[in-house]
Amino acid sequence: MEMTSCCSVFYFRNELAVLQALSSTVQRDPTASHYRFQDDPYLTPRTASEFKLFSLSQESGRNAAKYIINTYPNFFLKDYAEPHIPCLMPESLQPKVTEVCEAGLRELIHLRKVRSAVDMYDRLLQAGTVVSLELTNNLLDLICFYGDQDPVQGDQAEPEKTAEGEVVQDPAPRRKEGRFRKSDSLHRTWRKDNNAERIFHLMPERNERSYGALIRGMVKYGAHSKAFDLYTDMQNNRMAADVHAFNALIAAAPEVRQKYSEKWDLIAEMLKQMNKLGVRPTLLTFNTVLKSLLRCGPLSRALVLQVLGEMKALGIEPSLATYYHILVAFYRQALSPSTLSRTMLTTDLLHSMMDEISGKVFDALDPDDVYFFNYAMNICCSLKDLGLAYRVHSLLNVGDNWKLLGNPSREGFYYGSLFNLVCMMENIGVVLQWYRDLVPSLFYPNSHTMRDLLQALDADNRLDLIPEIWKDVKQLGLATVSGDLAEEVLALMARDEHSPEIQESFANCALAVKAVYGHGEQSQATLDFTASALCNMATILLAAGRTDQAWEILQLFKANNRVPSEKLLDEFLNSAKSGSNSEQAVTLVQMSSSFSLPATARLAQRVEQEFDLSEEQKKALQDVEATSDSDKD
C-alpha cells in the first residue's frame, strides 16, 4: 500500500495557543464573585465598598511584598524557579554607576530618576564633555513626560505643591486596566523656570525630536500658548514636526483661541500643515481632532461626521473612543440635566451607529475608549429604548470587548443603568432572570436599584418574592444605609391581603426587618423606629395571626415615642374581638387615650358596644371617656 504522507503534523501557532483554546470554553459563573477573591462565604465581598476594600488590600499586599523584595534584595537572591522568572527577582532601583559619565546618565534615565538625571547632565556639561544629541533627546523626553518632577513611587506618596501652593496628596497608583490616571498631570503645571526649557536652550543643535518632546511636554502640563510659540519657531527653522507633536498641538488648539470658529480654524490649519508636510495622521490624531471639536460649540455636530468620513477614506479603523466623541457631540445637550430639551432627541444616531459596529471586536487603542459603553447606556436610559440597550449589551459580549468597560465603579454604573432600564420596561420574569445573572458576579446594586426592583415586583404583582429580596438587601448592607428601603418593604407587605402562606413568610420577614431597627451591637449603624414602620409591622403580624408579637410592637410605640395610627388601633380591636379578649380591648382604649388620640371616644364607644365588659372595665372606660372629653375642651 502506498503511504504518501502518513505522519500527522503538529503545529502550534504560538506557545499559548492550546491554553487559550481551552480557556475559551469557560464562561462566566453567575453566582460567583470576581475570580481574584477567595471563594468562601465568609471571604467574598458582598457590597461594592467591600469589593473595593478587598481588591485594594490585595494590591497593597502585593505592593508591600514587592517593596520588601526590592529593599532587601540580599535575602531574595536564591532562585528556585525553573525556568527563570525575571519579574519575581529583586529589581535594583538604585543606580550602579557613580561617576559622572554618559553611561551614568543613561542609567539614570532608564531608572526614571528625573532630578538626578538633570543633575548629572549639568555636571557633565560643567566637566566639558559633549553629550550626544540622542542622549540629550532622551533626557528631554524624560523631563517632559514627568513634568520636571520625579515620578511618585507607590507608597512614598509625598505631598506635592500645586501652583496655588495647596498641598495635594497623591493617591497610591492603582494598576487597574483602562483607568485614566489624571492624578499626576492635573496637579503639575509647566513652571516658568523649567529644566526642560533651560536644557533646550543650552543645546548646541536641536532636531525635530527635541522640539517634539518639548511641545508634547508643554501641552501635557498646560502651557499651551508656549507650545504654539515653539511650533512657529520650529517652522521658522524649517523643521517638520512628527505626528505626535501635531496630535499634541491639535489637543492644545481649543485652549489658545476664544471663539468657536477660530478654534476650528486653528485645528483645520494644523491638519493642512500635516498634509503639506506629508505626515500621515493616525487614529489618535483623529480622536484628538474629535475631542477638540467638542470644545467648539455648535460646530461640532456638523463637522464630527465629516471627520469620521475622512477617517474611513484614509482607511483608519475607528476605535470606541471615536464613537464616544461622536455620541457626545450629538447627545450632549439632550443628556445634560440643565436643559429642558430632554424630549427633543430627534436623532437616531445611536441606532445607525449600533448598526455599524455590532459584532465587531475592539481593542484598547485610546484611553477614552472606556467611556463609550457607559455613555451609550446612559443614552439608552434617557431614550427609554430597551432594544437599543440590548444591542449595546450584546456588543459588550463580543470577544474581548468586556475589557473596555473600565474600572469596577464604571462597570457598576453601566450595569446599574442597564438593570434600571430592564426593571422599568420588562416583565418580572425577565427582570428576575437579569437580576440573578448580574448579581453578585457583575455588580452590587445600590438602594436606588433595589427600590426599582421592588417597584417592578409591585407592578407585576409578585409581592411574594419580597422576603427573598429583603434577604439580599440585608446581605448587600443596604438595609441600614437609609430607612427608605426597609419602610418600603414593610409598606408593600402591609398593603394588601394575601394567602396564608404568603402572610406567614411576610410575618417572618417583618420580624427580620424589625431586627434591623432598634439597638444592634455597639457602633453598628441602626435605624430609629418610625411610626409608619411600626404600624406596618403590626399590621403584617396581625394579618398572619401572630397577636402576641403584634402586642409587643404596640409596647414599642410608647418606648420610642411614636404615635400609632387610628386604623391600626381599629385592627387591633378587631383582633381582640375575634379573640374575645375584653382585657386587651380596654387596654387598647387606655393606650389611645394616653397618646391623646382624637379617636379615643369612638374607640371607647365601640368597645362598650361590642364587648361584654365587667364592672371595673366599664368604670375604666368611663374614666377614659371623661379624660378624653376634658381634653377636647
Place this chain on the structure above:
Amino acid sequence: MAAAAMCSVVMSLSRINQRLGVLTLNPVHKGAAYSKGVSVRGRRGGPPSSRPRREAGPPRWEKMTPDQDWTAVYPTAAAFKPSAVPLPIRMGYPVERGVPPAKEGNLELIKIPNFLHLTPAAIKKHCEALRLFCTEWPSALDSDAHCEEHFPIQLESRDYVFAGPSLRNPQARVVTLRVKLSSLNLDDHARKKMIKLVGERYCKKSDTLTLTADRCPLRKQNKDYAFYLLTVLYHESWKTEAWEQEKTVEDMEEYSWEDSPSQRNVLDTLLRMRTLGDSADAAVDTDSVRKELLASSEVQEYAASVSRLKNEGESESSVLQYREAVKKVLRL
C-alpha cells in the same frame, strides 16, 4: 492585654524596688493564675471590639440552578469548596454512633484530588476546542496490522506536570523504545545472537525488544542513544566472531536431538536389542545399522517427542506423545 498591663506595672515596681535594694520576684511568668486573680476591670473577654464580627454569608450553592453551567464553576483543578459544590457529601470515619462528618470544614474532602473540573461536559468542550490543532488520521492506517507494518518502532516518553517553583521533573528524560524482532531483518543466527545480547529486555511471548534509555540528562539525547543502541545490536548480531565456533551444548537456546545423549542412548538400546535378537550375524556393520535405525519412523517420532518435551516443557499432550513414541520404539 491584662498580662501586658500587669507586666508594665510590675516592671516599674521592680525598678523602684531595685533602687531600694529589695529583690522582687518576676511574677509575669506565673501564668494565667496570677493575672486572673488581679484583673479587676473585668476585661476577661478582651476589650470590646470596635466593630462587630463579620458574619459569613449564605453558601453559594443555594443560588445555583440545576441546569447551570458546571464547567464555569470549576474551570480548572481546584480544591474542594463546600460552598460551591451543591452535593450533600459526607466523608470520613463516622462519629461515635453517627454518620460520617458533613462536607463543611471537612479536611478529608479537601486533601484528596478531585476531578470536578473534568466532567464529561467539560471534556467534550475541551475536545471541541482542541480539534483545531489536530490533523486527520491517515486513512491508510486503518488497522493494527497496518500500523505495525509501517511503524514498527514505538517510542514512549512521559511528561510530568507539577505546580511548584520548578517545572522540571528528572523522570521526564526516560525514553522507551519497543520493536518486534520479526520486523527486523535477522536470520537464524543473528536472531539468536540478538536475543543473547539483550538478555531480559526481550519478551518471548510478544516477541518484543524493549530498550529503556535514561542515562542522558535530556530526552532527545536518550532517544538518540536508544536508536544508536538498536543499530549497534543489529549489526553486531549479523557479525560472526571467531570465538562463536566454541559454542557448547550448554549455550544452545533450544534442544536439538542430533548428537545428544538421548540419540545415543536410544540407538545403543535398539542396537543391543537387535544383536540380542540375531545373535548369529556377528559381523554386522554398526554404522549402517545406525543409519537405518535413524531413518526409521519410530525413531524419528521418538526424536520429535523428546525434542518437544525438552523445548516446550512438560504438558499432558507432550508426555502422552512421548509415551506413544516410546511404546512404538520398544515395540511394546
